[in-house]
Amino acid sequence: MTYKGFGQPLGQVLADAAARLAAAGVPTPMVDAELLAAHVLGVSRGRLTMLQLMGESFGAEHGPEFERLIAARVTRLPLQHLTGIAHFRYLDLAVGPGVFVPRPETETVVQLALDFAAPLQRPLMVDLGTGSGAIAGSLAHENTTARVYAVELSDDAYPYSRKNLEPLGVTLVHGDMREAFGELNGSCDVVVSNPPYIPANAVPREPEAREHDPHMALYGGGADGMIMPRAAEATAARLLRPGGFFVMEHAEVQAAQMRKMFQESGAWENITTNLDLTGRDRSTSAIRRG
Numbered sequence: 490m491t492y493k494g495f496g497q498p499l500g501q502v503l504a505d506a507a508a509r510l511a512a513a514g515v516p517t518p519m520v521d522a523e524l525l526a527a528h529v530l531g532v533s534r535g536r537l538t539m540l541q542l543m544g545e546s547f548g549a550e551h552g553p554e555f556e557r558l559i560a561a562r563v564t565r566l567p568l569q570h571l572t573g574i575a576h577f578r579y580l581d582l583a584v585g586p587g588v589f590v591p592r593p594e595t596e597t598v599v600q601l602a603l604d605f606a607a608p609l610q611r612p613l614m615v616d617l618g619t620g621s622g623a624i625a626g627s628l629a630h631e632n633t634t635a636r637v638y639a640v641e642l643s644d645d646a647y648p649y650s651r652k653n654l655e656p657l658g659v660t661l662v663h664g665d666m667r668e669a670f671g672e673l674n675g676s677c678d679v680v681v682s683n684p685p686y687i688p689a690n691a692v693p694r695e696p697e698a699r700e701h702d703p704h705m706a707l708y709g710g711g712a713d714g715m716i717m718p719r720a721a722e723a724t725a726a727r728l729l730r731p732g733g734f735f736v737m738e739h740a741e742v743q744a745a746q747m748r749k750m751f752q753e754s755g756a757w758e759n760i761t762t763n764l765d766l767t768g769r770d771r772s773t774s775a776i777r778r779g
């Protein structure tokens with residue numbers, strides 16, 4: 490690849506890059522080209538659009554770095570690993586190899602937890618399997634009175650959890666959700682989890698997830714992927730006070746299994762399947778029985 494295209498109008502450089510990403514099967518080629526260009530130029534995406542409308546050129550000095558990133562994205566390295574940042578609700582989270590890239594559907598799960606906690610005084614909130622800290626960080630950022638705790642088991646993910654959550658005042662534990670926070674048993678107001686839940690044979694189609702999200706973050710264990718969701722449910726039942734709220738993300742096809750699991754445990758009432766913004770059954774919530 491030569492860099493002769495740089496120094497040409499920004500719109501042309503972006504169109505060429507987007508065409509290469511489209512040919513590689515990247516689902517949102519122009520968005521990705523724009524985000525990578527904005528990253529290289531050190532401007533926001535809005536500012537990039539403005540520069541494009543003004544007919545600005547893509548500075549030749551930025552060419553090699555932009556080319557490196559586009560070539561990497563063509564191999565389906567996740568966009569967020571290339572920029573080092575994942576946007577989630579109001580947060581810009583540090584991410585990279587070894588940590589799960591947070592997804593938009595989880596933003597809806599966070600909203601359910603925030604809504605429940607809104608009328609409470611200094612609510613005690615826990616995130617099980619925090620990864621980048623997307624859930625715990627958002628709870629702490631958006632409910633400034635909340636006392637937020639989070640746990641992460643993976644040695645590779647934990648440094649990202651710490652980097653993202655320390656500035657937000659979240660109490661973070663490096664360990665297994667099944668044993669974590671014994672000191673909080675029966676006293677929490679809200680427990681949230683986006684545990685690993687994918688069944689063993691449901692390997693993700695998109696290479697970004699299949700090859701770059703950690704296996705410990707994806708696969709729930711067992712043929713039905715339910716071992717870790719069961720562990721999260723049992724941990725939430727242990728931690729919550731009577732009347733406390735638990736919400737857990739899952740795959741659309743697992744909604745009935747989740748309801749059954751909540752019913753059979755005997756710990757829950759008001760068991761509800763919740764939709765994400767695209768209308769899919771993507772989380773189950775319930776209230777801890779007294």
Ligand SMILES: C[S@@+](CC[C@H](N)C(=O)[O-])C[C@H]1O[C@@H](n2cnc3c(N)ncnc32)[C@H](O)[C@@H]1O
Nearest residue numbers: 589591618619620641642643665666683685706
């Ligand atoms: C699907 S990812 C979710 C990460 C983050 N909460 C989010 O929504 O983006 C599941 C996370 O749970 C962690 N995990 C898996 N098993 C765990 C366990 N037994 N205890 C604590 N964390 C665990 C994984 O390492 C991963 O970071």
